[in-house]
Amino acid sequence: MAVRPSPKKDTSSDYRKNAQRAETAAQTQRLKDYLAPTVAGEGLFLEDLEIRTAGVHRTVHVTVDLPETETGGVSLDRIADISRVLSDAMDQDPHDDGRPYSLEVSSPGVSRPLTEPRHWRRNIGRMVLVTPVSGDAVTGRLIDADAEGITLVPELPVKKGMKPKQGEKIHLPFDGIAKGRVEVEFAHLEDDPAGEDANGFESTAEEA
CATH class of the missing domain: 2.30.30.100 (SH3 type barrels.)
Incomplete structure (x- = not known):
């Protein structure tokens, strides 16, 4: 009688990677839900949020856009303003674990895919x-x-x-x-913020 091979089990390395990805995904969604009202309060829309980790350090990249009712792009002044507001909000996050982070804020350029x-x-x-x-x-x-x-x-x-x-x-x-x-x-071209890079992004970064 043929014996079926047992399913391949995760190695300890795979398990750690999968656990880390799941933890990052959960943190990303929690932080996105936490910051979205703050972004909306500044008259903008939180388009995306990404967390990249390197050891204990985190880089939080936030992409903001104008509401559907507005045309053009997010100005550099508004990017700078929302960066300061988001930095303050993250410093006051009651569920933050205290690890150091860098905050990057950008707006999507015209080259972004139209997916929604x-x-x-x-x-x-x-x-x-x-x-x-x-x-x-x-x-x-x-x-x-x-x-x-x-x-x-x-x-x-x-x-x-x-x-x-x-x-x-x-x-x-x-x-x-x-x-x-x-x-x-x-x-x-005048609809887009001056100073965007070749990828259509202008961002500011702050260390915490």
Whole structure:
């Protein structure tokens, strides 16, 4: 009678890594929930939070964005202001374990992927490149984003030097979109904060 091999057990090293990842994920979610109201109180939206550890030191990277009702990007002054507010909030965190940390605050650039409905709503009026789940990629002007998906006016390919032509507007459901991103236009450069780096981020850092 054949004997089935026993399932492979975690080594002590794997166990520690898995436990550390689970602990970091829990800490990240707790800190995100704790800081989100503070960010909202400053008129911004907490887009993302990441914790990176090196020994006992932590680097907390917070990404903030404007609310859906505002256009443009987060100014450098607002980044500096929210950095100070978040630093104070973290110093007063009743559940913090006291380990030293560095706080980095940045805003997402136009090159970030459009992965959530709010990302699309924030970029109505911009030129976007959309790759559907099936079919060819479409470049067009985003004119609406509702609860179900997006509506855009596609730009039709023309010969070099000719004025771009627009096709009939189309609607794509969110579940039919594989990925999307904003296409940078010179006319919209003034919408983005001055001083962003090549990745579209401007950040400040504080040590605690």
